[in-house]
Amino acid sequence: MYRIGEEEVEEVRKVLLSGHLFRVGEGVEGHLHEVDRFEHEWAQLIGTEYALCMNGGGTAALICGLVGMGIGPGDEVIVPGYTWMATATSVLAVGAIPVIAEVDETLALDPEDVRRKITPNTRAIIPVHMVGRPANLQALLEIAREHGVMVLEDCCQADGGSYRGKRLGSWGDAGAFSFNYFKIISCGEGGALTTNDRTLYERALVFHDGGATFRPYAKDLSIPIFVGIQLRADEVMGAILRVQLRRLDGILSDLRRIRKRFEQELADLPGLRLAPNNDPEGDCGVVVAFQFDSEADARHFASEIGGWLPIDSGKHVYSNWEPLLAKRIMHHPDMNPFNHPRNQRLRTDYTPDMCPRTLDILKRTVFLSLHPDWSEEEVSRRIEACRKAVKEAVAV
Numbered sequence: 001m002y003r004i005g006e007e008e009v010e011e012v013r014k015v016l017l018s019g020h021l022f023r024v025g026e027g028v029e030g031h032l033h034e035v036d037r038f039e040h041e042w043a044q045l046i047g048t049e050y051a052l053c054m055n056g057g058g059t060a061a062l063i064c065g066l067v068g069m070g071i072g073p074g075d076e077v078i079v080p081g082y083t084w085m086a087t088a089t090s091v092l093a094v095g096a097i098p099v100i101a102e103v104d105e106t107l108a109l110d111p112e113d114v115r116r117k118i119t120p121n122t123r124a125i126i127p128v129h130m131v132g133r134p135a136n137l138q139a140l141l142e143i144a145r146e147h148g149v150m151v152l153e154d155c156c157q158a159d160g161g162s163y164r165g166k167r168l169g170s171w172g173d174a175g176a177f178s179f180n181y182f183k184i185i186s187c188g189e190g191g192a193l194t195t196n197d198r199t200l201y202e203r204a205l206v207f208h209d210g211g212a213t214f215r216p217y218a219k220d221l222s223i224p225i226f227v228g229i230q231l232r233a234d235e236v237m238g239a240i241l242r243v244q245l246r247r248l249d250g251i252l253s254d255l256r257r258i259r260k261r262f263e264q265e266l267a268d269l270p271g272l273r274l275a276p277n278n279d280p281e282g283d284c285g286v287v288v289a290f291q292f293d294s295e296a297d298a299r300h301f302a303s304e305i306g307g308w309l310p311i312d313s314g315k316h317v318y319s320n321w322e323p324l325l326a327k328r329i330m331h332h333p334d335m336n337p338f339n340h341p342r343n344q345r346l347r348t349d350y351t352p353d354m355c356p357r358t359l360d361i362l363k364r365t366v367f368l369s370l371h372p373d374w375s376e377e378e379v380s381r382r383i384e385a386c387r388k389a390v391k392e393a394v395a396v
């Protein structure tokens, strides 16, 4: 989906010729500080005080967000049943337990099910802005505030999207972004965490840098250094991401224009229903989403228009999270959170049919993936294919 070209090549070339590929370079002559600059620019774009760029993708960003929140054994974190498995596995990576909740027709976390599933053990909620479509942040933040739990936005599929005019990743206590190969902008892999919370940021910073006490930043920390792991970004990543960031709003505006054409031109077509959207303006436009009364109707429509059903998207559907459902976590039994004494009183009763509404909605939804570089003629042709598919279905 992303656009990439000569500008990225030129900026990477500069980094390689500088000879400084390591992000840390205070006082080093010729160091370009690409990662530092990207972090500053990303925080500005999202509208948060801090951004931390890292290797290890959106998964690492989610883990760092949870570390920053101080989440661990004894804690439950609510995640939706429709998301990439990493949303749930990042919770296990910090020793806590994911509680899987339903999505609603918007394809994002259902606030009503969150309300039902929240308990005194719940420490955080992870709303996921799947396929660039904003979750119902107003309702979810209200519930979170009522119960004193934190919100980590999973923005991995929604780089640059917004909700009510404010960027995703600036609403919750923290936001996690992915720049992997499939995302709106990319550097191959990589991710970023955003937050306004200084302590959360410092914990994430220390954790992602292996607890490196000798860094120049160590003198400014308000928390003691602890041992983490190594997830540092490098200067090549930083250089690519700075160019990608400049391309982002152009990509979003093209995707949104294309999605609007589909929605406007198909809005009144009998037999075709658009999936409800928590914020059509802020939606990234990665897909146009249709909903049907039955799986058979959805499958017929998808096959006619080159679309796809989210139920078929493998590890994005909780019932396919096989290692998690089987509780095979980490390499050593004592590091498996399901064996941790503090987790024994938590809800760990997963079954493939535990979120029936999610499965039903995912079977009746059709996504058409959009591309920002489609010509107007290409869009017209695809809209016509949608019209034809609906007419045929009505005639049957």
Ligand SMILES: Cc1ncc(COP(=O)(O)O)c(C=O)c1O
Pocket: 056, 057, 058, 059, 060, 083, 084, 086, 087, 128, 130, 154, 156, 157, 178, 179, 180, 189, 190, 191
């Ligand atoms: C919703 C969601 N969360 C988390 C991730 C993890 O991101 P990454 O693959 O960059 O680690 C992804 C990646 O596909 C994702 O789609």
